[in-house]
Amino acid sequence: MDSKILAASSKHPKPVDHVFQYGTAGFRMKASLLDSVVFRVGLVAALRSRKLGGQTIGVMITASHNPPEDNGVKLVDPMGEMLENSWEAYSTELANAKDEDVVKVYRSLEQKLKINPDTASRVIYARDTRPSGPKLVQALLDALHATGTEYTDYKLLTTPQLHYLTRCTNTEGTPQSYGEVSEKGYYEKLGKAFKRAMKGKKTVGSVTVDCANGVGGPKLAELLKYIPTGSDGGLDIKIINDDVLKAEVLNHECGADYVKTKQRAPPSSKAGNNERCCSFDGDADRIIYYFNDPEHGFRLLDGDRIATLAASFIGDLAREAGLASELKVGVVQTAYANGASTKYVEKTLGLPVVCTPTGVKWLHHAATKFDVGVYFEANGHGTVVFSQQALKAFSTKEPESPAQASALETLRALTDLINQTVGDALSDMLLVETILAHKSWTPKEWDLTYTDLPNRLVRVEVADRNIFKTTNAERTLVEPQGTQARLDQLVSKFKDGRSFARASGTEDAVRVYAEAATRSEADDLASKIAALVK
Ligand code: 16G
Ligand code: ZN
Known part of the structure; x- marks a missing residue:
C-alpha cells in the first residue's frame, strides 16, 4: 500500500508554505489550493473507517455559502454526525505533511490509533454544484484506490443528504435503520412523513424558496415530486434562484447568508407584502425565513x-x-x-x-x-x-x-x-x-411571538485573533486580561445591553456582537466594544 499511496500522492502535491486547518466547517478555501487536501482527507477517511471496524464514512465536497471559486471538504461520521473532534487534528496533521512524509504520517497515525490495516474501509461521497468539484473528486478517488477503500459516488447531493445516506448505510438491516439507502429513499421518507404530519392541512398562501443557485434547487424540484403541492392541498411553492449551470451566480446576491447578513430579500425576489419567503445556502444545510411587512418593512425569521x-x-x-x-x-x-x-x-x-x-x-x-x-x-x-x-x-x-x-x-x-x-x-x-x-x-x-432586541454584529480586524480566549460558551473573555471587565463596564451603561467578542473560527478576525434596547444603542455599544478589542 505504501508505494500506491506514494505514487498517488505525487499526483497531488501540497502547495508549499500553505498551512491548512480542519476548522468548524472542515477544510475550506480557494478551490485551486484544495487538491492535496482532498487527497489526504481521502486517506483520513480510510483510516477512520478502518478504526471503526469498516463502518462507512461520508466525504462531502462543498464550500456552502462561500463564493463559487471556493471549495471545501469535510468528513461525516457513521451516524451522520460531524467528524469526532480528535480526528480534526489528525486531518490537519496529514494535510500539512510534506509530500515526502505523507506515507510516514499515515502509518504513524495508524500505529498511534491502533488501526488494523487489514480491516475493510468504506466511504461514500458527494459534492455540490461548484465547477471545481469533479477535479477534487478525482483527488479523493486516487486516495480511495491507493488505500483499497470501497466507495459509492453519490454525485451531486446537498450536504444533509450525504449525512442522511451515511447514517442509512451504517444502520441498514438493523432495528435502528434510518431509511432506504438511496437519494430516492430520502425523498420518499420526507414525502411520506410530510403527508402524515400535515394531516390534510394546507398552508396559508405560498412560499417563495430562494435556492442560492446551488444544489438545493434541483434537489427541491425532485422532492416536490413526493409531496402534495398546489391544487391537491399541501404546499404552494415558488422556486427562485435555481440556476446551477452558471457557476458565477452561486450564492451571489441570494441565499441564506446574503439575506441574514444584509438583512434584506434577494433582489430577484418578486414576493409581495406578507408573503412567506425562505432562502437556502449553497449546500442546503441552512434556511432563513423572511417577509415584507407593509408597516415595518423587511422582517427576518432566522x-x-x-x-x-x-x-x-x-x-x-x-x-x-x-x-x-x-x-x-x-x-x-x-x-x-x-x-x-x-x-x-x-x-x-x-x-x-x-x-x-x-x-x-x-x-x-x-x-x-x-x-x-x-x-x-x-x-x-x-x-x-x-x-x-x-x-x-x-x-x-x-x-x-x-x-x-x-x-x-x-x-x-x-x-x-x-x-x-x-x-x-x-x-x-x-x-x-x-x-x-x-x-x-x-x-x-x-x-409577533416575540420582539427581537436590536442587535449589531461587527467584524474587527486585529493584529492577532489568537490572543482572544473565551470561556462560558464564548460569552466571557479570559484573555487578554482585563478586557472582559472593561467590556462589562461598557455594557452596564446600556438598557438591556449584552455583548461579547470572540475570535472567528473561519476568518482572520474578531467578531463583536451587541444588543440593546434600541437600534442606536445597539450600534453604539457594538462600536464601543469593537474599539475596545481593536
Ligand atoms: C462554520 C459553522 C457554522 C458557524 C460558523 C461560524 C458548521 C458546519 N459550520 O461555518 O455553524 O456558524 O462556522 O463562523 O459547524 P465564525 O467562527 O467565523 O463566526
Ligand atoms: Zn451550508
Missing part, C-alpha cells in the same frame, strides 16, 4: 425563530400526548441567539435553554442530552434530535383519548420528517411549513 417555533409546537404536542413529565424538551443556542428568543423559550414556553460555543457539532452534542433537543444557530443551521426514550414513548404509549392519539401520530411523523443527523434546509422547510399549517399562521403571526 434560526432563533425556527427554533422557538419548533420548540413551542413539539412542546405542545408532548403535553397533548401526555408525555410532558416523562420527556425532557430543551433548546440549544449559541451566544448569537437574540436575547429575546432566549427569554421567550425560558419564560413563555417554560423550556430550558443551553448555550454552547459556535459550530454545529457543539450544539448537536448538547441537544442529544435532551429527549427532544431543538438546536439552531441564528444563521439558520439547525435541527431537532430525539432520544431513544422519546422514540420509544412515541411508538409505544397507549393513547387515552383521540387527542392524545393524534398528538402521538404527529410526533411520530415529525421524527421521520426531521433530518436528525444535521441541519437540513429541505427538511427544516417542511417542518416550518407543517407547523404554520397546523397553526394557520401567516409569517406575521409567527413574527
